[in-house]
Amino acid sequence: MPTQAIFPVFDELIPRKEKERFLGQKARVIWMTGLSGSGKTTLAKALERKLIAAGFFSKLLDGDNVRSGINKGLSFSEEDREENIRRIAEVSRLFVEGGVICINSFVSPTKQIRSLVRSIIGSPDFVEVYINTPLEECERRDVKGLYKKARAGEIKEFTGISSPFEAPDYPHIEIKTEDRSIEECSDELFHKLTPLIRK
Amino acid sequence: MPTQAIFPVFDELIPRKEKERFLGQKARVIWMTGLSGSGKTTLAKALERKLIAAGFFSKLLDGDNVRSGINKGLSFSEEDREENIRRIAEVSRLFVEGGVICINSFVSPTKQIRSLVRSIIGSPDFVEVYINTPLEECERRDVKGLYKKARAGEIKEFTGISSPFEAPDYPHIEIKTEDRSIEECSDELFHKLTPLIRK
Numbered sequence: 207m208p209t210q211a212i213f214p215v216f217d218e219l220i221p222r223k224e225k226e227r228f229l230g231q232k233a234r235v236i237w238m239t240g241l242s243g244s245g246k247t248t249l250a251k252a253l254e255r256k257l258i259a260a261g262f263f264s265k266l267l268d269g270d271n272v273r274s275g276i277n278k279g280l281s282f283s284e285e286d287r288e289e290n291i292r293r294i295a296e297v298s299r300l301f302v303e304g305g306v307i308c309i310n311s312f313v314s315p316t317k318q319i320r321s322l323v324r325s326i327i328g329s330p331d332f333v334e335v336y337i338n339t340p341l342e343e344c345e346r347r348d349v350k351g352l353y354k355k356a357r358a359g360e361i362k363e364f365t366g367i368s369s370p371f372e373a374p375d376y377p378h379i380e381i382k383t384e385d386r387s388i389e390e391c392s393d394e395l396f397h398k399l400t401p402l403i404r405k
Numbered sequence: 406m407p408t409q410a411i412f413p414v415f416d417e418l419i420p421r422k423e424k425e426r427f428l429g430q431k432a433r434v435i436w437m438t439g440l441s442g443s444g445k446t447t448l449a450k451a452l453e454r455k456l457i458a459a460g461f462f463s464k465l466l467d468g469d470n471v472r473s474g475i476n477k478g479l480s481f482s483e484e485d486r487e488e489n490i491r492r493i494a495e496v497s498r499l500f501v502e503g504g505v506i507c508i509n510s511f512v513s514p515t516k517q518i519r520s521l522v523r524s525i526i527g528s529p530d531f532v533e534v535y536i537n538t539p540l541e542e543c544e545r546r547d548v549k550g551l552y553k554k555a556r557a558g559e560i561k562e563f564t565g566i567s568s569p570f571e572a573p574d575y576p577h578i579e580i581k582t583e584d585r586s587i588e589e590c591s592d593e594l595f596h597k598l599t600p601l602i603r604k
Contacts, residue, residue, distance in 0.1 A: 219465055220453055228457060254419055258427060263462075265503040266418055275495040276475060296474040297496055304464040306505070 225305025229263045232403050233302040235295075235327045236264075236309045239320060239374065240337030241366045242352055243344035245383045245391065249337060250311040252392035253399070257307065260396075262403060264307035267294060282363075291319050295326040302331050307403055315365045317372045333402060335395065336377035341366045343384050378402075424504025428462045431602050432501040434494075434526045435463075435508045438519060438573065439536030440565045441551055442543035444582045444590065448536060449510040451591035452598070456506065459595075461602060463506035466493060481562075490518050494525040501530050506602055514564045516571045532601060534594065535576035540565045542583050577601075 226233055236253070238246040247268050254266050276293050280286040291314060301308040314320050324332045344366065345353040356364035363369040379398045383391050425432055435452070437445040446467050456463050475492050479485040490513060500507040513519050523531045543565065544552040555563035562568040578597045582590050 219450065219470075220457060224457070225462075228462065251418065258419060258423070263424075263427065265499065265505075267499070271418075271499065271502070275498065276492050278491075278495075292477075293475050293492075296477075297499065299474065300464065300466070300470065300496065301500075303470070304505070306464075306503070 222303050222305055226405070229305050230405050231262050231305070231307060232405060233305050233307055234331050234333050234403055235298045235302055236307065236333050236335055236399065237314070237320070237323060237327075238309070238311045238335045238337055239314045239377075241339060241341060241344045241371055242313055242364075243347045243349055244337040244339035245388070246311040246313075246337045248388060249381065249383075249392050249395060250309045252388055253395050254309055256392060256396040260400075262307060263305075264309055265301050266309045266311070267298065268311040272297070288319065288322065291323060292326065295323045299327055299331075302327065313365050313371075315369065315371045317374070320374065333379065333399070334374055334377045335379045335381065335399075336374050337381050337383060338373070339383045341371075421502050421504055425604070428504050429604050430461050430504070430506060431604060432504050432506055433530050433532050433602055434497045434501055435506065435532050435534055435598065436513070436519070436522060436526075437508070437510045437534045437536055438513045438576075440538060440540060440543045440570055441512055441563075442546045442548055443536040443538035444587070445510040445512075445536045447587060448580065448582075448591050448594060449508045451587055452594050453508055455591060455595040459599075461506060462504075463508055464500050465508045465510070466497065467510040471496070487518065487521065490522060491525065494522045498526055498530075501526065512564050512570075514568065514570045516573070519573065532578065532598070533573055533576045534578045534580065534598075535573050536580050536582060537572070538582045540570075 238250050240246045250266055250268065254264050257264050272294055276297060277290050280290050291312065294310060294312065298308040298310060314323065320334065348354060352361060352364065353367065355361045356367040365371050379395065381391050381395050437449050439445045449465055449467065453463050453465050471493055475496060476489050479489050490511065493509060493511065497507040497509060513522065519533065547553055551560060551563065552566065554560045555566040564570050578594065580590050580594050
């Protein structure tokens with residue numbers, strides 16, 4: 207394999223546009239933000255089902271598949287929390303550059319952290335989805351029993367209780383979940399999202 | 406969105422099998438190992454072109470798209486080199502679990518490091534491809550001028566010169582590149598790989 211045989215065409219990664227054409231979609235990072243218990247992951251999963259049924263190809267990232275993987279060894283210190291989200295954003299970028307829609311479900315409580323995410327992903331590809339569920343409702347649900355522990359002081363810096371959640375001022379999509387079914391909420395999300403990912 | 410409305414179906418990620426069915430392929434990590442200048446990345450890029458032309462969907466990871474991304478801040482210390490490869494393996498796993506074929510091009514010089522990769526990815530999904538080009542040939546090509554620098558002592562621990570490259574004993578696929586064209590080598594790779602990824 208002599209060096210001079212390296213044609214320029216081999217020296218390029220397949221461009222994102224070509225991957226998007228292959229899949230028949232526009233790749234975006236769908237960044238779900240909201241309080242613990244707001245319904246982010248539930249809606250992310252329901253969204254992914256609707257997307258694949260409609261012929262869209264996506265990848266869902268949440269705590270479960272990154273905590274013990276790329277983020278292994280990171281603590282809950284402020285610095286490590288930021289590094290945690292930074293790596294997730296970088297991984298999302300790899301998916302998007304490969305033409306894949308990336309659905310991310312992480313509390314990501316501050317404007318500063320979501321601004322970091324946006325700067326890594328790039329503004330045109332970053333779709334901020336605010337899952338708007340009042341704190342009282344999240345605490346009432348308390349699916350994982352975390353609010354109870356936070357109130358008892360067993361969890362420090364728990365978003366909404368002992369550390370702030372800053373709602374986005376202008377999310378691309380906002381879904382209010384109180385008194386609505388998963389079906390209704392995920393339908394709304396799917397329909398608002400479709401124009402952004404359709405070829 | 407009352408808690409009791411959370412149906413089990415929403416509580417599951419879309420299984421890998423369903424993603425593979427959607428794409429019409431079996432996902433694997435194609436791990437290209439070989440000396441610097443052996444032709445790993447060139448063949449990885451040529452392979453990806455052939456795959457997409459044949460209807461397979463893949464993602465190529467190499468130094469260029471991970472160094473300043475998920476691996477930002479890592480040094481060249483032994484510990485950080487291992488962390489570097491560990492993160493790449495974890496990212497590959499996310500792609501494979503999402504049904505995507507992941508092509509990786511990294512020197513990964515030791516059996517120990519490739520064994521770490523295999524343990525993260527999981528044996529059945531890990532396809533080791535040895536790009537077998539003699540050191541003399543790699544040094545003769547010296548596309549990036551790195552061998553010259555290594556010989557001059559300007560680069561420390563350069564694989565093949567001042568630190569060892571341990572060839573795999575039983576790679577799944579071995580491609581000898583000397584005196585052969587890129588087309589010939591990538592054809593061979595594509596044909597040997599196809600049975601492993603065809604549905």
